[in-house]
Amino acid sequence: MDHHYQNKLLRRAWVEVNLDAVAYNVMEIKRHLSGVKMLAVVKANGYGLGAIPTAQTIVKHGADYLGVVMLDEAFELRQAGVSAPILNTGAVYSDQVDYVLDLNLEQMVFQFNVAEALAKAAEKMNKIAKIHFKIDTGMSRFGVHFSKAVEEIERFKRLSHLKIVGAFTHFPMSDAVDKSFALLQIERMKTIKRELAERGIYIPLWHMANSGATLDLPASHMDMVRVGLMNYGYWPSFDVRRPFELRPAMSVKADIVAIREIHRGDTVGYGRKFMAEKDERIAVLPIGYADGYNRKLSKIGQVLCRGRRLPIIGGLCMDAAFVKITDEPQIQIGDTVTLMGSDGAEEISPHDIAQLIGSVSYEVISGFGRRLPRVYMKDQRIDYIHNELTR
Ligand SMILES: Cc1ncc(COP(=O)(O)O)c(C=O)c1O
Numbered sequence: 168m169d170h171h172y173q174n175k176l177l178r179r180a181w182v183e184v185n186l187d188a189v190a191y192n193v194m195e196i197k198r199h200l201s202g203v204k205m206l207a208v209v210k211a212n213g214y215g216l217g218a219i220p221t222a223q224t225i226v227k228h229g230a231d232y233l234g235v236v237m238l239d240e241a242f243e244l245r246q247a248g249v250s251a252p253i254l255n256t257g258a259v260y261s262d263q264v265d266y267v268l269d270l271n272l273e274q275m276v277f278q279f280n281v282a283e284a285l286a287k288a289a290e291k292m293n294k295i296a297k298i299h300f301k302i303d304t305g306m307s308r309f310g311v312h313f314s315k316a317v318e319e320i321e322r323f324k325r326l327s328h329l330k331i332v333g334a335f336t337h338f339p340m341s342d343a344v345d346k347s348f349a350l351l352q353i354e355r356m357k358t359i360k361r362e363l364a365e366r367g368i369y370i371p372l373w374h375m376a377n378s379g380a381t382l383d384l385p386a387s388h389m390d391m392v393r394v395g396l397m398n399y400g401y402w403p404s405f406d407v408r409r410p411f412e413l414r415p416a417m418s419v420k421a422d423i424v425a426i427r428e429i430h431r432g433d434t435v436g437y438g439r440k441f442m443a444e445k446d447e448r449i450a451v452l453p454i455g456y457a458d459g460y461n462r463k464l465s466k467i468g469q470v471l472c473r474g475r476r477l478p479i480i481g482g483l484c485m486d487a488a489f490v491k492i493t494d495e496p497q498i499q500i501g502d503t504v505t506l507m508g509s510d511g512a513e514e515i516s517p518h519d520i521a522q523l524i525g526s527v528s529y530e531v532i533s534g535f536g537r538r539l540p541r542v543y544m545k546d547q548r549i550d551y552i553h554n555e556l557t558r
Contacts (some may be wrong), residue, residue, distance in 0.1 A: 179422035188414035205234035208395030299333030342379025418508025436481030459534035474511030
Protein backbone atom coordinates (compact mmCIF):
# COMPACT_ATOMS: atom_id res chain seq x y z
CA MET A 168 0.00 0.00 0.00
CA ASP A 169 1.54 3.22 -1.18
CA HIS A 170 -0.47 5.76 0.70
CA HIS A 171 0.19 7.09 4.14
CA TYR A 172 -2.97 6.47 6.14
CA GLN A 173 -2.19 7.63 9.64
CA ASN A 174 -2.93 11.18 10.73
CA LYS A 175 -5.54 11.53 7.99
CA LEU A 176 -9.30 11.90 8.07
CA LEU A 177 -10.45 9.46 5.43
CA ARG A 178 -14.00 9.13 6.61
CA ARG A 179 -15.19 12.61 7.40
CA ALA A 180 -16.79 11.88 10.75
CA TRP A 181 -14.74 12.26 13.89
CA VAL A 182 -14.49 12.97 17.59
CA GLU A 183 -12.66 16.17 18.39
CA VAL A 184 -10.83 16.17 21.71
CA ASN A 185 -9.62 19.40 23.22
CA LEU A 186 -6.64 18.43 25.35
CA ASP A 187 -6.24 22.00 26.62
CA ALA A 188 -9.75 21.71 28.06
CA VAL A 189 -8.82 18.43 29.78
CA ALA A 190 -5.72 20.10 31.23
CA TYR A 191 -7.77 23.07 32.40
CA ASN A 192 -10.41 20.86 34.02
CA VAL A 193 -7.84 18.81 35.92
CA MET A 194 -6.17 21.95 37.24
CA GLU A 195 -9.54 23.40 38.31
CA ILE A 196 -10.53 20.20 40.10
CA LYS A 197 -7.14 20.08 41.84
CA ARG A 198 -7.47 23.72 42.88
CA HIS A 199 -10.87 22.95 44.42
CA LEU A 200 -9.42 20.15 46.59
CA SER A 201 -7.84 20.98 49.89
CA GLY A 202 -4.71 18.90 49.89
CA VAL A 203 -6.20 15.50 49.14
CA LYS A 204 -4.90 13.34 46.30
CA MET A 205 -6.73 12.95 43.03
CA LEU A 206 -7.23 9.76 41.06
CA ALA A 207 -8.42 10.38 37.50
CA VAL A 208 -10.64 7.67 36.08
CA VAL A 209 -9.58 6.97 32.48
CA LYS A 210 -11.47 3.71 31.97
CA ALA A 211 -13.52 3.03 28.84
CA ASN A 212 -10.96 4.66 26.56
CA GLY A 213 -10.83 7.76 28.72
CA TYR A 214 -14.64 7.95 28.70
CA GLY A 215 -14.42 7.88 24.91
CA LEU A 216 -11.83 10.63 24.47
CA GLY A 217 -8.89 8.22 24.13
CA ALA A 218 -7.17 6.65 27.12
CA ILE A 219 -3.54 7.40 26.29
CA PRO A 220 -3.62 11.11 25.41
CA THR A 221 -6.09 11.94 28.15
CA ALA A 222 -4.10 9.95 30.73
CA GLN A 223 -0.87 11.67 29.67
CA THR A 224 -2.49 15.12 29.85
CA ILE A 225 -4.16 14.38 33.16
CA VAL A 226 -0.97 13.12 34.79
CA LYS A 227 1.02 16.07 33.45
CA HIS A 228 -1.47 18.43 35.05
CA GLY A 229 -1.41 17.01 38.51
CA ALA A 230 -3.38 13.78 38.95
CA ASP A 231 -1.72 11.45 41.46
CA TYR A 232 -3.30 8.22 40.28
CA LEU A 233 -5.08 6.83 37.25
CA GLY A 234 -8.05 4.50 37.54
CA VAL A 235 -8.99 1.70 35.15
CA VAL A 236 -11.39 -1.22 35.44
CA MET A 237 -9.57 -4.00 33.65
CA LEU A 238 -6.11 -5.36 33.06
CA ASP A 239 -6.35 -4.65 29.34
CA GLU A 240 -6.86 -0.94 30.01
CA ALA A 241 -3.87 -0.92 32.34
CA PHE A 242 -1.82 -2.72 29.68
CA GLU A 243 -2.70 -0.08 27.10
CA LEU A 244 -1.45 2.68 29.38
CA ARG A 245 1.72 0.92 30.47
CA GLN A 246 2.50 -0.03 26.85
CA ALA A 247 2.26 3.67 25.98
CA GLY A 248 4.82 4.47 28.67
CA VAL A 249 2.44 5.81 31.32
CA SER A 250 4.31 5.21 34.57
CA ALA A 251 1.92 6.92 37.04
CA PRO A 252 0.38 4.79 39.78
CA ILE A 253 -2.62 2.91 38.37
CA LEU A 254 -5.43 1.48 40.46
CA ASN A 255 -7.45 -1.25 38.79
CA THR A 256 -10.89 -0.92 40.39
CA GLY A 257 -12.23 -3.87 38.40
CA ALA A 258 -12.22 -7.42 39.70
CA VAL A 259 -9.57 -9.97 38.72
CA TYR A 260 -9.66 -13.73 39.05
CA SER A 261 -7.07 -15.48 41.14
CA ASP A 262 -5.43 -16.91 38.01
CA GLN A 263 -4.79 -13.38 36.70
CA VAL A 264 -2.76 -12.01 39.56
CA ASP A 265 0.58 -12.32 37.72
CA TYR A 266 -0.65 -9.63 35.33
CA VAL A 267 -1.41 -7.30 38.22
CA LEU A 268 2.17 -7.56 39.40
CA ASP A 269 3.67 -7.51 35.93
CA LEU A 270 1.84 -4.27 35.11
CA ASN A 271 2.83 -2.78 38.46
CA LEU A 272 -0.78 -2.07 39.42
CA GLU A 273 -2.52 -1.41 42.66
CA GLN A 274 -5.48 -3.74 42.66
CA MET A 275 -8.99 -3.59 44.07
CA VAL A 276 -9.50 -6.77 46.09
CA PHE A 277 -12.25 -8.02 48.35
CA GLN A 278 -12.23 -11.78 47.82
CA PHE A 279 -9.84 -13.55 50.14
CA ASN A 280 -8.82 -16.20 47.59
CA VAL A 281 -7.69 -13.44 45.20
CA ALA A 282 -5.71 -11.75 47.97
CA GLU A 283 -4.06 -15.09 48.80
CA ALA A 284 -3.19 -15.71 45.16
CA LEU A 285 -1.75 -12.21 44.84
CA ALA A 286 0.32 -12.66 47.98
CA LYS A 287 1.64 -16.00 46.74
CA ALA A 288 2.53 -14.63 43.30
CA ALA A 289 4.20 -11.61 44.88
CA GLU A 290 6.28 -13.86 47.10
CA LYS A 291 7.42 -15.84 44.07
CA MET A 292 8.42 -12.65 42.27
CA ASN A 293 9.94 -11.18 45.39
CA LYS A 294 7.52 -8.25 45.27
CA ILE A 295 4.89 -6.75 47.56
CA ALA A 296 1.37 -6.73 46.11
CA LYS A 297 -0.41 -3.45 46.77
CA ILE A 298 -4.14 -3.69 47.18
CA HIS A 299 -7.04 -1.34 47.84
CA PHE A 300 -9.59 -3.13 49.96
CA LYS A 301 -13.10 -2.57 48.64
CA ILE A 302 -15.90 -2.03 51.11
CA ASP A 303 -19.50 -2.33 50.01
CA THR A 304 -21.35 0.47 51.75
CA GLY A 305 -24.39 0.31 49.52
CA MET A 306 -23.62 -0.22 45.84
CA SER A 307 -23.76 -4.06 45.99
CA ARG A 308 -21.29 -4.30 43.12
CA PHE A 309 -17.89 -5.17 44.55
CA GLY A 310 -16.62 -5.17 48.10
CA VAL A 311 -16.95 -6.80 51.49
CA HIS A 312 -20.20 -5.80 53.18
CA PHE A 313 -19.46 -2.92 55.54
CA SER A 314 -20.62 -4.96 58.55
CA LYS A 315 -17.82 -7.49 57.93
CA ALA A 316 -15.09 -5.15 56.68
CA VAL A 317 -13.10 -4.79 59.92
CA GLU A 318 -12.72 -8.53 60.56
CA GLU A 319 -11.96 -9.19 56.90
CA ILE A 320 -9.28 -6.49 56.77
CA GLU A 321 -7.69 -8.08 59.85
CA ARG A 322 -7.64 -11.41 57.98
CA PHE A 323 -6.12 -9.81 54.85
CA LYS A 324 -3.52 -8.12 57.04
CA ARG A 325 -2.11 -11.49 58.03
CA LEU A 326 -1.00 -12.25 54.46
CA SER A 327 2.67 -11.66 53.82
CA HIS A 328 3.91 -10.00 50.60
CA LEU A 329 0.63 -8.11 50.44
CA LYS A 330 0.04 -4.58 51.67
CA ILE A 331 -3.34 -2.91 52.03
CA VAL A 332 -2.39 0.54 50.76
CA GLY A 333 -5.95 1.75 50.32
CA ALA A 334 -9.53 1.21 51.44
CA PHE A 335 -12.43 2.47 49.39
CA THR A 336 -16.08 2.39 48.55
CA HIS A 337 -18.31 3.85 45.85
CA PHE A 338 -21.41 6.06 45.78
CA PRO A 339 -24.43 5.00 43.74
CA MET A 340 -26.09 8.40 44.18
CA SER A 341 -23.79 11.22 45.21
CA ASP A 342 -24.96 13.64 42.52
CA ALA A 343 -28.67 13.66 43.43
CA VAL A 344 -30.40 16.29 45.54
CA ASP A 345 -31.14 13.77 48.28
CA LYS A 346 -27.80 13.09 49.95
CA SER A 347 -29.15 11.00 52.83
CA PHE A 348 -27.86 7.66 51.55
CA ALA A 349 -24.48 9.13 50.60
CA LEU A 350 -24.17 10.58 54.12
CA LEU A 351 -24.97 7.16 55.57
CA GLN A 352 -22.21 5.66 53.40
CA ILE A 353 -19.73 8.24 54.66
CA GLU A 354 -20.71 7.36 58.23
CA ARG A 355 -20.21 3.64 57.52
CA MET A 356 -16.72 4.28 56.12
CA LYS A 357 -15.70 6.52 58.99
CA THR A 358 -16.92 3.97 61.53
CA ILE A 359 -14.81 1.26 59.90
CA LYS A 360 -11.76 3.52 59.84
CA ARG A 361 -12.24 4.34 63.53
CA GLU A 362 -12.72 0.70 64.55
CA LEU A 363 -9.58 -0.26 62.66
CA ALA A 364 -7.64 2.52 64.36
CA GLU A 365 -8.85 1.21 67.73
CA ARG A 366 -7.29 -2.12 66.76
CA GLY A 367 -4.06 -0.43 65.70
CA ILE A 368 -4.66 -0.93 61.97
CA TYR A 369 -3.85 2.00 59.73
CA ILE A 370 -4.43 2.10 55.99
CA PRO A 371 -2.75 5.04 54.24
CA LEU A 372 -5.27 5.91 51.53
CA TRP A 373 -9.00 6.11 52.17
CA HIS A 374 -11.18 7.16 49.26
CA MET A 375 -14.79 7.21 48.16
CA ALA A 376 -15.67 10.41 46.29
CA ASN A 377 -16.58 10.37 42.59
CA SER A 378 -17.36 13.60 40.71
CA GLY A 379 -20.68 14.19 42.50
CA ALA A 380 -19.20 13.70 45.95
CA THR A 381 -16.10 15.71 45.08
CA LEU A 382 -18.41 18.65 44.43
CA ASP A 383 -21.10 18.22 47.04
CA LEU A 384 -19.72 16.10 49.86
CA PRO A 385 -16.38 17.40 51.16
CA ALA A 386 -16.76 15.06 54.15
CA SER A 387 -16.22 12.18 51.73
CA HIS A 388 -12.87 13.40 50.36
CA MET A 389 -10.83 11.55 53.00
CA ASP A 390 -7.31 11.06 51.50
CA MET A 391 -8.17 10.96 47.80
CA VAL A 392 -11.03 11.61 45.38
CA ARG A 393 -11.66 9.56 42.24
CA VAL A 394 -12.85 11.86 39.49
CA GLY A 395 -13.93 10.69 36.06
CA LEU A 396 -16.51 12.72 34.18
CA MET A 397 -15.42 16.18 35.34
CA ASN A 398 -11.96 15.75 33.80
CA TYR A 399 -13.67 15.69 30.44
CA GLY A 400 -15.61 18.87 31.12
CA TYR A 401 -19.05 17.67 32.19
CA TRP A 402 -20.96 17.94 35.44
CA PRO A 403 -22.27 14.61 36.74
CA SER A 404 -25.86 15.89 37.01
CA PHE A 405 -27.98 19.03 36.90
CA ASP A 406 -28.25 18.99 40.69
CA VAL A 407 -24.63 19.37 41.79
CA ARG A 408 -22.91 22.59 42.88
CA ARG A 409 -20.76 24.17 40.20
CA PRO A 410 -18.05 25.99 42.14
CA PHE A 411 -15.69 26.38 39.19
CA GLU A 412 -15.75 26.35 35.43
CA LEU A 413 -15.45 23.18 33.37
CA ARG A 414 -14.61 23.19 29.69
CA PRO A 415 -16.27 20.49 27.56
CA ALA A 416 -13.45 18.56 25.92
CA MET A 417 -15.31 16.40 23.41
CA SER A 418 -17.17 17.24 20.21
CA VAL A 419 -18.54 14.97 17.54
CA LYS A 420 -18.52 16.21 13.98
CA ALA A 421 -19.16 15.03 10.44
CA ASP A 422 -18.88 16.67 7.03
CA ILE A 423 -21.89 16.55 4.74
CA VAL A 424 -21.12 13.85 2.19
CA ALA A 425 -24.21 14.19 -0.02
CA ILE A 426 -27.20 16.51 -0.48
CA ARG A 427 -30.50 15.17 -1.84
CA GLU A 428 -33.34 17.16 -3.32
CA ILE A 429 -36.52 15.19 -2.60
CA HIS A 430 -40.11 15.73 -3.58
CA ARG A 431 -43.57 15.25 -2.14
CA GLY A 432 -44.15 11.56 -1.40
CA ASP A 433 -40.43 10.62 -1.28
CA THR A 434 -39.30 8.85 1.86
CA VAL A 435 -36.01 8.97 3.74
CA GLY A 436 -34.06 6.11 5.28
CA TYR A 437 -34.91 2.66 6.65
CA GLY A 438 -38.47 2.16 7.70
CA ARG A 439 -39.48 5.13 5.49
CA LYS A 440 -39.93 7.10 8.69
CA PHE A 441 -39.88 10.50 6.98
CA MET A 442 -42.19 11.20 4.05
CA ALA A 443 -41.84 14.54 2.28
CA GLU A 444 -45.01 16.64 2.09
CA LYS A 445 -43.26 19.15 -0.15
CA ASP A 446 -39.89 19.62 -1.82
CA GLU A 447 -37.15 19.23 0.74
CA ARG A 448 -33.36 19.38 0.84
CA ILE A 449 -31.68 16.68 2.85
CA ALA A 450 -28.01 16.47 3.93
CA VAL A 451 -26.49 13.02 4.42
CA LEU A 452 -23.88 12.64 7.18
CA PRO A 453 -21.39 9.75 7.21
CA ILE A 454 -22.07 8.75 10.82
CA GLY A 455 -24.62 6.38 12.30
CA TYR A 456 -25.66 4.27 15.24
CA ALA A 457 -22.70 1.92 14.88
CA ASP A 458 -20.55 4.91 15.80
CA GLY A 459 -22.42 5.52 19.04
CA TYR A 460 -24.85 8.09 17.66
CA ASN A 461 -27.88 6.47 19.21
CA ARG A 462 -30.61 5.18 16.92
CA LYS A 463 -33.23 6.68 19.23
CA LEU A 464 -32.10 10.05 17.86
CA SER A 465 -33.92 9.29 14.59
CA LYS A 466 -36.56 12.02 14.26
CA ILE A 467 -35.71 13.74 17.58
CA GLY A 468 -31.98 14.49 17.31
CA GLN A 469 -30.59 17.87 16.36
CA VAL A 470 -27.30 18.99 14.88
CA LEU A 471 -25.56 22.31 14.30
CA CYS A 472 -24.27 23.70 11.03
CA ARG A 473 -23.13 27.23 10.26
CA GLY A 474 -24.38 28.23 13.70
CA ARG A 475 -27.91 26.93 12.97
CA ARG A 476 -29.79 24.18 14.80
CA LEU A 477 -31.21 21.59 12.40
CA PRO A 478 -33.34 18.44 12.81
CA ILE A 479 -32.31 14.84 12.21
CA ILE A 480 -35.03 13.16 10.17
CA GLY A 481 -35.79 9.62 9.01
CA GLY A 482 -34.43 6.44 10.52
CA LEU A 483 -30.76 6.58 11.47
CA CYS A 484 -28.61 4.09 9.57
CA MET A 485 -25.66 2.12 10.89
CA ASP A 486 -23.32 4.52 9.09
CA ALA A 487 -25.41 7.50 7.99
CA ALA A 488 -27.78 10.15 9.29
CA PHE A 489 -30.13 12.57 7.53
CA VAL A 490 -30.56 16.25 8.32
CA LYS A 491 -33.27 18.51 6.94
CA ILE A 492 -31.65 21.62 5.44
CA THR A 493 -34.54 22.83 3.30
CA ASP A 494 -34.45 26.34 4.74
CA GLU A 495 -30.66 26.60 4.63
CA PRO A 496 -29.64 27.10 0.98
CA GLN A 497 -26.18 28.25 2.08
CA ILE A 498 -25.35 24.73 3.36
CA GLN A 499 -23.24 22.72 0.92
CA ILE A 500 -21.51 19.35 0.56
CA GLY A 501 -18.36 19.37 2.68
CA ASP A 502 -19.80 21.66 5.36
CA THR A 503 -18.99 20.51 8.86
CA VAL A 504 -21.92 19.51 11.06
CA THR A 505 -21.63 19.32 14.86
CA LEU A 506 -23.59 16.43 16.39
CA MET A 507 -22.28 17.16 19.88
CA GLY A 508 -20.42 20.27 20.93
CA SER A 509 -20.83 23.92 20.03
CA ASP A 510 -21.07 25.97 16.90
CA GLY A 511 -21.36 29.75 17.33
CA ALA A 512 -23.82 30.48 20.11
CA GLU A 513 -25.48 27.06 19.85
CA GLU A 514 -24.48 24.01 21.87
CA ILE A 515 -25.55 20.37 22.05
CA SER A 516 -24.17 18.80 25.21
CA PRO A 517 -23.92 15.11 26.13
CA HIS A 518 -26.64 15.84 28.71
CA ASP A 519 -28.94 17.14 25.95
CA ILE A 520 -28.43 13.94 23.95
CA ALA A 521 -28.81 11.81 27.08
CA GLN A 522 -32.13 13.42 27.88
CA LEU A 523 -33.44 12.72 24.40
CA ILE A 524 -32.54 9.03 24.51
CA GLY A 525 -33.31 8.40 28.19
CA SER A 526 -29.72 7.87 29.19
CA VAL A 527 -26.85 9.61 30.99
CA SER A 528 -24.01 11.73 29.65
CA TYR A 529 -21.57 8.97 30.71
CA GLU A 530 -23.11 6.56 28.22
CA VAL A 531 -23.26 9.18 25.49
CA ILE A 532 -19.59 10.15 25.58
CA SER A 533 -18.16 6.70 26.24
CA GLY A 534 -20.30 5.23 23.47
CA PHE A 535 -18.61 6.90 20.50
CA GLY A 536 -16.86 4.05 18.78
CA ARG A 537 -13.51 3.14 17.37
CA ARG A 538 -14.47 3.88 13.75
CA LEU A 539 -14.50 7.59 14.59
CA PRO A 540 -10.98 8.97 14.42
CA ARG A 541 -9.99 11.08 17.43
CA VAL A 542 -8.71 14.50 16.39
CA TYR A 543 -6.60 15.95 19.20
CA MET A 544 -6.60 19.72 19.48
CA LYS A 545 -4.00 21.82 21.26
CA ASP A 546 -3.78 25.63 21.08
CA GLN A 547 -6.87 25.55 18.83
CA ARG A 548 -4.99 23.57 16.20
CA ILE A 549 -4.97 19.91 15.26
CA ASP A 550 -2.14 18.33 17.23
CA TYR A 551 -2.59 14.87 15.70
CA ILE A 552 -5.21 12.42 14.52
CA HIS A 553 -5.56 8.93 15.93
CA ASN A 554 -7.37 6.51 13.67
CA GLU A 555 -7.82 3.14 15.33
CA LEU A 556 -8.47 1.45 11.98
CA THR A 557 -5.42 2.68 10.08
CA ARG A 558 -2.89 2.83 12.88
C1 LIG B 1 -15.00 2.97 41.21
C2 LIG B 1 -15.21 4.28 40.53
N1 LIG B 1 -14.70 5.38 41.06
C3 LIG B 1 -14.87 6.59 40.49
C4 LIG B 1 -15.59 6.74 39.31
C5 LIG B 1 -15.74 8.11 38.70
O1 LIG B 1 -17.05 8.55 38.63
P1 LIG B 1 -17.39 9.95 37.98
O2 LIG B 1 -17.14 9.80 36.51
O3 LIG B 1 -18.81 10.18 38.30
O4 LIG B 1 -16.47 10.95 38.59
C6 LIG B 1 -16.15 5.61 38.72
C7 LIG B 1 -16.95 5.74 37.51
O5 LIG B 1 -17.97 5.18 37.29
C8 LIG B 1 -15.96 4.34 39.34
O6 LIG B 1 -16.49 3.23 38.82
